[in-house]
Amino acid sequence: MSTFILAQQNTSITAALFYLFAAIATLSALAVAVSRNIVRTAVYLLFTLGSVAGLYFLLASEFLAAVQLVVYAGGTLILIVFGIMLTSRSPFSRYQPSRVEVYVAMAIGAILLFALIIGVQTGASSGAFGSSPPLTEQTYPVDRLGQALLGDYLVPFEIVSVLLLVMMIGAAYLAKARRRDASAQDATRARR
Amino acid sequence: MLLAFIDTTIALPHYLTLAAILFVCGLITILTKRNAIGILIGVELVLNAANINLVAFEHFSHGGADGAPAFAGQVFALFVIVLAAAEAAVALAIFLNFYNNFASVDVEKARKLKG
Numbered sequence: 468m469s470t471f472i473l474a475q476q477n478t479s480i481t482a483a484l485f486y487l488f489a490a491i492a493t494l495s496a497l498a499v500a501v502s503r504n505i506v507r508t509a510v511y512l513l514f515t516l517g518s519v520a521g522l523y524f525l526l527a528s529e530f531l532a533a534v535q536l537v538v539y540a541g542g543t544l545i546l547i548v549f550g551i552m553l554t555s556r557s558p559f560s561r562y563q564p565s566r567v568e569v570y571v572a573m574a575i576g577a578i579l580l581f582a583l584i585i586g587v588q589t590g591a592s593s594g595a596f597g598s599s600p601p602l603t604e605q606t607y608p609v610d611r612l613g614q615a616l617l618g619d620y621l622v623p624f625e626i627v628s629v630l631l632l633v634m635m636i637g638a639a640y641l642a643k644a645r646r647r648d649a650s651a652q653d654a655t656r657a658r659r
Numbered sequence: 660m661l662l663a664f665i666d667t668t669i670a671l672p673h674y675l676t677l678a679a680i681l682f683v684c685g686l687i688t689i690l691t692k693r694n695a696i697g698i699l700i701g702v703e704l705v706l707n708a709a710n711i712n713l714v715a716f717e718h719f720s721h722g723g724a725d726g727a728p729a730f731a732g733q734v735f736a737l738f739v740i741v742l743a744a745a746e747a748a749v750a751l752a753i754f755l756n757f758y759n760n761f762a763s764v765d766v767e768k769a770r771k772l773k774g
Contacts (some may be wrong), residue, residue, distance in 0.1 A: 478667055485669045489677045494705055496684035505694050512700050515681070519707050522674070525719045532732050534740060535710075543703065543744045550696055550751040552759040560763050562693035572690035576683045583679035591672040596719070605721055607733060615730040615738075623734075627741050634745040640753035645759065 485525055492518040503563070505555075507550050516540040532608045674715035682708035685759050694765040706743045708743060710736040 495514035502508045516539050523532035590596050616624055685704030692698050718733025754764050761768045 478669075482667045482669050487727040489673075491675065493680050493684075496681050497706060499700060500684045500687040500691070505697055506724065507698055508688075508692075508700055512703060513699060515704065516707065519681075519711060520760055522677075522711060523714060525669075528714050528718070528733050528736075531714060531736055535738060539703075539707075542660050543747045546744075546747055546751060547696060547700065547703075550699075554754055554764045556763050562767070564691045564693050572687050573744065575674055575690065579686065580679060580683040581711075583762060584681070585677060587675045587679065590675075593757075598672045605718060611660075611766065615728075616734060619728055619730075622735050623738060627738055631741070634749055635687065638748045638752040640748070642755045647679050652770050658742055 469658055481525060482517045485522070488521040488525065491515075492522070505551050506548075509544065512547075513540055513544055516544065527605055530612055576582060621637070671715055671719040674711060674719075678711040678715070681705075681711065691768055693765055695757065695766050696751075698766065699750050699754075703743060703747065706739055708769040710739055713739070 478615065492515050495511045495518065498511040499508050502511060516535065518534045520535040520540070523529075523535060667690060682705055684710060685701045687700030689698050690701075692701060712745075713732040713736045715732075757769070758764055
């Protein structure tokens with residue numbers, strides 16, 4: 468919180484922190500796209516998630532940054548690493564895409580990046596984003612966020628809780644080890 | 660073109676450009692990875708880029724018109740994080756089933772519905 472107040476009073480610290488987090492996020496995202504080892508891809512994703520959480524801190528959304536670190540980096544990414552562990556064949560197995568696919572993907576990515584940056588610049592120069600004044604005291608108190616979650620956004624909150632229940636049941640059923648079916652099939656095959 | 664953005668005051672276009680770069684990196688990851696979990700990691704990158712957009716728009720629009728309900732961007736991003744976790748869990752359960760049937764998570768092996 469003190470870092471945020473300090474950053475808001477001193478825009479050069481804000482800019483330095485933004486460029487630091489943006490550089491880490493960009494380099495990690497590029498490493499995710501380029502890396503051929505799936506474990507290293509997951510680690511680079513971890514760096515990306517951490518720097519995005521730092522960006523949320525700069526945007527004064529401290530609760531969202533904490534949720535990003537705890538749920539995304541500390542939950543979803545751990546789940547992905549467990550999935551990598553359970554589905555790995557050999558430590559050196561690498562799946563290489565064909566060259567044509569890589570070139571087509573880079574072309575699509577370059578065109579999309581160009582279009583998005585042109586769009587951002589057009590919006591910024593034409594004033595569609597508003598005057599965007601430097602906000603000095605924009606804070607988001609967590610208790611007001613909690614009241615909004617249980618007030619204005621109560622219906623999506625309840626729907627998400629039901630969805631999480633359904634997801635847990637579905638994922639637990641789908642990931643259940645099915646050894647008995649395989650042994651029953653082997654037994655019927657041997658009987659024939 | 661990008662050099663025009665480098666200055667001391669960080670405004671909305673900076674965050675939008677960063678989110679665009681992350682989105683394109685996630686898209687390239689989805690398109691070029693043959694490991695199914697690599698594709699899932701690309702989807703997580705795309706969702707993070709969208710979250711940055713949501714929170715940045717909310718933060719930089721409170722000086723302007725206040726027609727939107729309070730905390731709209733943050734709550735939206737919160738639900739996106741929750742749904743991304745749910746989707747990763749179900750996707751990994753499906754990948755585990757795929758691995759049980761094909762002994763690898765190479766998406767090139769998923770050809771049984773082809774033709």
